[in-house]
Amino acid sequence: MSLVKILEIALKTGRVTRRYPAEEPLLTSEFRGSIEVDPAKCWGCGACVKVCPPNALTLTPSGKGLVLEYFVGRCIFCGMCAEVCPAKAITVSKKFELASTNLKDLRSRVVHEVLRCSVCGAPIAAEAEVRAVVKASPISEEYAILCPKCRKERFSRSVGLRMGASGGGSS
Numbered sequence: 001m002s003l004v005k006i007l008e009i010a011l012k013t014g015r016v017t018r019r020y021p022a023e024e025p026l027l028t029s030e031f032r033g034s035i036e037v038d039p040a041k042c043w044g045c046g047a048c049v050k051v052c053p054p055n056a057l058t059l060t061p062s063g064k065g066l067v068l069e070y071f072v073g074r075c076i077f078c079g080m081c082a083e084v085c086p087a088k089a090i091t092v093s094k095k096f097e098l099a100s101t102n103l104k105d106l107r108s109r110v111v112h113e114v115l116r117c118s119v120c121g122a123p124i125a126a127e128a129e130v131r132a133v134v135k136a137s138p139i140s141e142e143y144a145i146l147c148p149k150c151r152k153e154r155f156s157r158s159v160g161l162r163m164g165a166s167g168g169g170s171s
Contacts, residue, residue: 008010012117021050025096027094027096031094031096032077032078032079032092032096033076033077033092033093033094033095033096033098034072034075034092034093034095034096035070035075035077035079035082035090035091035093036082036090036091037068037070037089037090037108037110038089038090038091039089039110040089041087041088041089042068042085042087042089042090042110042112042128043089043112043126043128043129043132044059044066044074044110044112044126044127044128044129045086045087045089045126045127045129046059046068046069047084047085047086048067048068048081048082048084048085050084050089051080051081051083052080052081053076053078053080053094054074054075054076054096055074056070056071056072056073056074056075057069057070057071060089060110060124064113064114065111065112065113065114065126066111066112066114066126067109067110067111067112068109068110068111068112068138069108069109069110070107070108070109071106071107072098072106072107073103073106077092085112085128086132087132112126112127112128112129113126113127113128114126114127115127115130115145115148117145117147117150118145118146118150119146119147119150119154120147120149120150122147122149122150123147124146124147130144130145135147143155148156
């Protein structure tokens with residue numbers, strides 16, 4: 001195609017780009033920007049962390065809690081975290097103007113308190129996650145606040161007592 005033909009088509013069509021930032025950007029309903037985590041809804045289960053391809057989400061122990069951290073600088077805006085979140089705590093926003101001169105501005109954190117075993121004191125999981133599981137299932141809170149080892153021992157003793165076993169031995 002000749003240059004004259006291209007110019008002719010361009011003059012007929014007119015300008016098709018937007019003069020951003022002077023004009024508002026065209027954002028479709030499918031557009032995905034950065035994510036937002038609602039701390040009031042988040043359980044700290046880590047499902048979002050497991051599916052995040054670029055590891056923009058991390059869940060790390062810190063002191064007496066678990067810290068869910070989102071680093072927008074690594075995010076590829078796929079939205080997989082929002083799809084798998086069982087608490088629906090993650091939403092995909094339309095925010096795309098994310099540049100910053102301060103690295104701290106690119107990070108957001110949600111801190112969860114860790115629930116510890118009522119018998120041995122071992123960390124179990126984020127307290128909000130355990131509470132959500134207890135609320136949604138027939139597991140009693142008595143068993144939910146035990147680590148797997150203590151839960152197994154208590155269950156074994158309970159079954160042993162029902163079967164008529166005495167002490168810790170089996171007959």
